[in-house]
Amino acid sequence: MSVNRYKPHVLVLPEDDANRQLATGFLLHSSLSHQQVHALPVAGGWTKTLDCLKSDHVNAMATYAK
Amino acid sequence: MIRRLYVHNFRCLENFELPVSGLSSVLLIGKNGSGKTTVGLALELFQKIARGTNRIGDLLKPKDLSRGRMDVPVRFEIEVELEARIYEYVIAFEFPAGFKELRVLEERLAVDHKPVYSRNGAQVHLAKAGPEQEAKFLIDWHMVALPIVQEQSPTDPLFIFKHWLARMLILRPMPGLIAGDSNEETLEPNVQVTDFGAWFSGLLAYAPAAYAKIDEYLKRVMPDLKDITNPPVGKDSRSLVVQFSNGQGSLRVPFEDLSDGEKCFMICALVLASNLHYGPVLCFWDEPGNYLALPEVGHFVLALRKAFQSGGQLIATSHNPEAIRGFSDENTLVLHRKSHLEPTIVRTLKEVSVNGDFISALIRGDVEP
Numbered sequence: 001m002s003v004n005r006y007k008p009h010v011l012v013l014p015e016d017d018a019n020r021q022l023a024t025g026f027l028l029h030s031s032l033s034h035q036q037v038h039a040l041p042v043a044g045g046w047t048k049t050l051d052c053l054k055s056d057h058v059n060a061m062a063t064y065a066k
Numbered sequence: 067m068i069r070r071l072y073v074h075n076f077r078c079l080e081n082f083e084l085p086v087s088g089l090s091s092v093l094l095i096g097k098n099g100s101g102k103t104t105v106g107l108a109l110e111l112f113q114k115i116a117r118g119t120n121r122i123g124d125l126l127k128p129k130d131l132s133r134g135r136m137d138v139p140v141r142f143e144i145e146v147e148l149e150a151r152i153y154e155y156v157i158a159f160e161f162p163a164g165f166k167e168l169r170v171l172e173e174r175l176a177v178d179h180k181p182v183y184s185r186n187g188a189q190v191h192l193a194k195a196g197p198e199q200e201a202k203f204l205i206d207w208h209m210v211a212l213p214i215v216q217e218q219s220p221t222d223p224l225f226i227f228k229h230w231l232a233r234m235l236i237l238r239p240m241p242g243l244i245a246g247d248s249n250e251e252t253l254e255p256n257v258q259v260t261d262f263g264a265w266f267s268g269l270l271a272y273a274p275a276a277y278a279k280i281d282e283y284l285k286r287v288m289p290d291l292k293d294i295t296n297p298p299v300g301k302d303s304r305s306l307v308v309q310f311s312n313g314q315g316s317l318r319v320p321f322e323d324l325s326d327g328e329k330c331f332m333i334c335a336l337v338l339a340s341n342l343h344y345g346p347v348l349c350f351w352d353e354p355g356n357y358l359a360l361p362e363v364g365h366f367v368l369a370l371r372k373a374f375q376s377g378g379q380l381i382a383t384s385h386n387p388e389a390i391r392g393f394s395d396e397n398t399l400v401l402h403r404k405s406h407l408e409p410t411i412v413r414t415l416k417e418v419s420v421n422g423d424f425i426s427a428l429i430r431g432d433v434e435p
Contacts, residue, residue: 017423017424020391021394021395024368024391024392024393024394025394027368028368028371028372028375030372030375030376034365034368034369034372035286035365038361038364038365039364039391041387041391041425042423042424042425044422044423
């Protein structure tokens with residue numbers, strides 16, 4: 001199931017493909033519930049990561065209490 | 067777990083070896099026509115043999131020879147590790163001039179490098195096992211010996227290997243054709259999973275506790291699921307009904323009326339439960355991301371990968387970026403053909419140089435070994 005945005009969840013925004021693969025390995029850990037974490041597409045560099053965070057996620061995060 | 071799969075002169079696979087040893091889950095990517103599904107067809111041949119098909123005409127046609135090359139044998143070799151023992155099964159076919167059907171050239175099964183039986187042409191040679199003598203017998207050249215050779219008991223390596231092959235899950239689901247009806251039970255679903263109802267019945271008859279795993283997974287992906295029932299609808303037939311409920315009420319939906327994606331969740335639940343209760347199994351799923359909503363694909367693939375980490379093996383193919391992102395360079399294999407006249411080559415993604423973002427490179431068609 002996709003993450004339930006109204007429950008505590010984590011969105012991972014990988015800077016590059018190496019970080020994306022690290023996130024994938026992390027999500028495969030047996031004690032982790034991968035339903036509460038979603039790895040997003042690779043941003044493609046630190047500047048783009050920050051831009052994406054500001055444009056797509058900061059406002060959305062502000063709408064949640066936690 | 068497969069240690070080695072070798073295929074020669076079968077469709078686009080020539081001198082082809084799939085490097086999946088030691089990998090609990092593997093993704094095959096490549097352009098259309100690169101040979102991903104053909105790998106599944108090669109596995110399906112082993113599965114059909116173990117499920118009892120022994121007439122070669124029902125397994126392989128002359129048109130399956132690579133570019134119609136009649137003078138070269140077709141060869142399939144599989145090496146599997148099960149319960150710390152190594153099983154090697156080899157079968158090769160030839161198509162002599164004037165024949166209408168292929169015939170067996172060579173066939174052998176070995177366990178821990180010791181032969182169980184071997185065959186040259188029509189002559190089958192059973193190796194000595196215990197006090198009894200070696201045995202030889204003749205078999206029609208157009209028949210495969212594996213389904214015929216009798217196993218002694220459920221602990222016989224031959225029994226273990228045949229059951230493992232027969233219970234491989236090779237899936238190319240067609241949800242529109244899955245109605246949820248059944249008039250029998252099976253642990254060996256067909257490729258399109260049109261016998262889902264029989265698989266569900268067979269799994270629960272074999273291991274009633276499997277319902278707990280099915281229920282656990284399905285309630286995660288469909289939180290309003292209440293239960294699944296399989297009531298009789300005739301003298302010998304049953305039909306699955308899925309019940310949903312929340313604080314406002316409940317709804318009973320015949321299985322056939324579920325959406326295509328929801329039917330794929332159901333199939334996934336059965337794969338997870340099968341691997342847990344009658345596994346470890348090999349699951350080859352051709353494009354598991356098909357029919358699923360975009361936010362579901364990554365979680366779906368991760369659920370499968372996670373389940374096979376503790377036993378069994380998953381081989382998936384995909385064109386879906388979200389599914390592809392669920393794998394790493396080490397367990398992503400790129401299949402490629404330069405043209406329809408050339409054979410498939412395979413490389414791990416870490417052996418392929420990619421400029422910039424990998425998914426963008428795939429979209430541009432720039433990922434070539």
